[in-house]
Amino acid sequence: MNKKELIVLWFGYNDLTFSKFEQIFSKFNDLEDILTIKNIKNADCDKSIVEIIKKLRSENLDKFEKKVMAEMDKYKILPVTYFSNAYPEKLKNISDPPLVLYTKGDVTLLSKDSISIVGTRKPTTYGRIVCENFTKELSRAGLVTISGLAYGIDTIVAQKTLEIDGKTIAVLAGGLDSIYPPQNTGLANKIIENGGLLVTEYKPGHKPLQFQFIRRNRIVSALGLGTLIVEAGKSSGTMSTANFTLEQSRELFVIPGNITSPQSEGTNALIDQMPDIFTVSPSRILYKLNIKVQKPNEEKSKQQADLVQSKILEILEDGEKTFDEVCDLLNISASMLSTKLITMEMFGLVKKGDGNKYYKL
Amino acid sequence: MFSKISSFGLSGLKGFRVDVEADTSLGLPKYEIVGLPDASVKESKERVRSAIKNSGFKFPTNHITINLAPASIKKVGPNFDLPIAISILQSSNQITGKKCQDFIIIGELGLDGNIKAVNGILPTLISARGDGYTKFIIPEPNKNEASFIEGIEVYALSSLMEVVGLLNGSIEFKCVEKSIWKGEPSDKISEDFARVKGQRVAKRAIEIAVSGGHNILMVGPPGAGKTMIAKCIPSIMPDLTFEEALEITKIHSIAGELDLKKGVVSTRPFRSPHHTASVVSLTGGGKDAKPGEVSLASNGVLFLDELPEYSRSNLETLRQPLEDGVITISRASGSYEYPANFMLVASMNPCPCGYYGSSVHECTCSPSQIQNYLKRLSGPLLDRIDLKIDVEQVDFLELSSNTLEESSEEIKKRVDKARAIQIERFKNTGIHTNSKMTSKMISEFCKLDSESEELIKFAFEKFNISARGYNRILKVARTIADLDGAENISSNHIAEAIAYRNIDKFSL
Known part of the structure; x- marks a missing residue:
């Protein structure tokens, strides 16, 4: 690590804000100068900046580097500083980029074409199905998926990407030494094993505090070429991601939902304001982002449906139905219908949702 | 004088024989129960004294020692009131003859000399029958319970006087008639x-x-x-x-x-x-x-x-x-x-x-x-x-x-x-239902054809089923096949068994 990067790392470790860093950077073209320049007081800087520079100069940087790198090695973390080659350009053009990214996994993913997929932590069955489909399609088209590793949509995005051997990035709101939520620790490990990436702007040991989740969202949106919102409540964290996306002038894609569903209130309101973001198919996203689709390999192991099964599919054609409804319409025994439906579910023809409801896929 | 009456106590579901021994001897009037009695047995002292007195007998004014043998096992409950009373009456010569020795006597006494119901008569009598005892005196309210046991002679009596009458041969009693068990439909109170x-x-x-x-x-x-x-x-x-x-x-x-x-x-x-x-x-x-x-x-x-x-x-x-x-x-x-x-x-x-x-x-x-x-x-x-x-x-x-x-x-x-x-x-295996099958039985009774094998393998990968879950599916499939009247488990049975696993709720 060169001196310049080391200084940025030190700034990062001492929680220097980007605006102060910008001031320093504008004063000293060569960052290494601040270690050597004689009269710092004449440099025409804020008092607080002079203070921090003084503190930096009193620090033994070799010692600091050794200490930090030992810590990074312990958790197998690779710090990517603002000046590092691996630091993605697209992150530099937002208003408040992180000075240091702490990463675990394949850092080259940061600069690849990617799509952020976000949404509620408590998706409906509709949201689950849609999220699964979009994630798989977009990932198959070669995009890296980005999510926040929270419950719900975030988890589905990571899982489904892994399922089809795609690459995914998880942006965390706390240090990489412990994963939040802890239930997703296993998933985080899987992401790394499958050549994905965990990334955060917080040093190891930093607890995931509430406000950081919102701040984290700016990185989620900035890393993607665009952001896809699957389901979001009226005042949810997802809405902040939507705002960041627009602020950073990235593409925003919003999937419409049932107007009676609370989990779609936020998304529907967004579409109401900006009809242009209305998204119903992954191909539209790929078209807008100008991604050439590599011929997607059909994985559909769809089995030939038998007579009863095709009747069931016919019934489910006009919307989801409960088990009892299908049972009444077909007039067959519950045991027979159970058998048919589970077989169809296994072969990806239908999906069972909450409350014994069945959806056609 | 010394006397000995047989009774039965319970430890869990198993009964054990208790010898109730009474000894009256000259000395200062004293009345003691030994042989590891618990509080409820110790209290029987007072019940027995009043019951004897109020039934028209004489409570001896000698030195009385009651022993419940074996002394190493703790005796619980009021079951021994009646045998204690009988042993006292015999040791003070108010009961004559040897008839006492034929019976296992169990019962709780009221102060007026009436015999009250006790708990655990059925397991007690079944254990005693297993040990070779065939004649019993039990409380009258317990007679229905005892009537279902074959091969024993039970007298269900309602007071101390009656027991003494029976033992002295002065009153004749019929033993309890056997009831024939018939299953009762169980849906009387439940919903339909x-x-x-x-x-x-x-x-x-x-x-x-x-x-x-x-x-x-x-x-x-x-x-x-x-x-x-x-x-x-x-x-x-x-x-x-x-x-x-x-x-x-x-x-x-x-x-x-x-x-x-x-x-x-x-x-x-x-x-x-x-x-x-x-x-x-x-x-x-x-x-x-x-x-x-x-x-x-x-x-x-x-x-x-x-x-x-x-x-x-x-x-x-x-x-x-x-x-x-x-x-x-x-x-x-x-x-x-x-x-x-x-x-x-x-x-x-x-x-x-x-x-x-x-x-x-x-x-x-x-x-x-x-x-x-x-x-x-x-x-x-x-x-x-x-x-x-x-x-x-x-x-x-x-x-x-x-x-x-x-x-x-x-x-x-x-x-x-x-x-x-x-x-x-499951005849002669000690179990009655599919759910209790051991893994050995599962491999014996839940043979799968190749189609079912394929299906369950596919479901395994699709739904991340655990090894335990595998056995569970087989057991349920066996039951579904039984409901179907089928000898072998088919792929349909397997599929239905998988349908009732509801894995989603527990993996958010």
Whole structure:
């Protein structure tokens, strides 16, 4: 690590804000100068900046580097500083980029074409199905998926990407030494094993505090070429991601939902304001982002449906139905219908949702 | 003078012979009971004195020593009042003749000399018969209970005077007539499935569960009808066999829960302890190691409503009985084993507010709250539950419709048929139902054809089923095949068994 990067790392470790860093950077073209320049007081800087520079100069940087790198090695973390080659350009053009990214996994993913997929932590069955489909399609088209590793949509995005051997990035709101939520620790490990990436702007040991989740969202949106919102409540964290996306002038894609569903209130309101973001198919996203689709390999192991099964599919054609409804319409025994439906579910023809409801896929 | 009367005490379900010895000798008037009596036996001193006096006999004013042998086992309960009184009367020559030696005498005395009912007559008499005793004097209120035991001569008497009359030969008594056991339909008080509208999945799953004795968990929002469905279960449970009835009666007799008028439990028990129940009340225990709810539910249903509300320690204690079908209670006074061969029926909401995943109400819980709620059920416990199903609210149209639902009687016919097949299959193996199959039996009775093999392999990968889950699916499939009357498990049976696994709710 060169001196310049080391200084940025030190700034990062001492929680220097980007605006102060910008001031320093504008004063000293060569960052290494601040270690050597004689009269710092004449440099025409804020008092607080002079203070921090003084503190930096009193620090033994070799010692600091050794200490930090030992810590990074312990958790197998690779710090990517603002000046590092691996630091993605697209992150530099937002208003408040992180000075240091702490990463675990394949850092080259940061600069690849990617799509952020976000949404509620408590998706409906509709949201689950849609999220699964979009994630798989977009990932198959070669995009890296980005999510926040929270419950719900975030988890589905990571899982489904892994399922089809795609690459995914998880942006965390706390240090990489412990994963939040802890239930997703296993998933985080899987992401790394499958050549994905965990990334955060917080040093190891930093607890995931509430406000950081919102701040984290700016990185989620900035890393993607665009952001896809699957389901979001009226005042949810997802809405902040939507705002960041627009602020950073990235593409925003919003999937419409049932107007009676609370989990779609936020998304529907967004579409109401900006009809242009209305998204119903992954191909539209790929078209807008100008991604050439590599011929997607059909994985559909769809089995030939038998007579009863095709009747069931016919019934489910006009919307989801409960088990009892299908049972009444077909007039067959519950045991027979159970058998048919589970077989169809296994072969990806239908999906069972909450409350014994069945959806056609 | 010295006298000896035989009686019987109980330790768990096993009886043991107690010799009640009385010795009256000259000396200062004194009256002492020795031989490890507990408080209730010590109190019998006063009851016996008054009962003798008020029955018109004379209480000796000598030095009286009562010994309950063997002195090494603790004696509990008022069962020994009557033998103590008889031994005192004999030692003071108010009973003549040797007839006393023929009988095992059991009974509690009132101050007026009347004999009161005692607990545990059935297991006591069965144990005593096993040890070769055939003549008994027991309290009159217990006679119905005793009437079901073959090969013994029982006199059920109501007062101390009558007992003395019988022993002196001055009054003639007839011994208790034998009753013939007949199964009783168990749906008298319970709800009928004909009144449960819709809920086809739940009904079918319950039918399978009852047929094969599988444990079942129903997950659904409040008001969906989980409790209603559970209450219908007694109406489709297969009839008791005499052996099962005796087994149940024994436990209920010890616990003092037996209806003395009937004398035998003729319906399968349906126990639903509240979630505030203590561990001891569930498992059994306490001072005299009484059987708990898990034993009282043996051969029947243990219904736990709102499963996550039970304390963790309560739920974890269920693991051994769920696995072994017995519960061992170890106390300072000894170790007791009671049967705990119940079928677990449990219900729960999907989250603290109850509406997670509901299409009618919005759930107000945070994801971590839901996680924590579901986490109250440990993996090992869930592993022992064969069927996990969703129960969803039925909409108004369906509720108010007049469609005829299948009645419990029709369902019960199918259940009985499936049970009969199982009883035939497991003859001489000590188990009655598919749910209790060991892994060896599974490989013997659950052979799969190649198509089923393929299907289960596919499901394995698709749904991440555990090894334990594999066996569970096979057991349930076996029951489904039995309901179908099929000799071999087909791929359809396997598919249906997989359908009742409800894996989604427990992996958010």
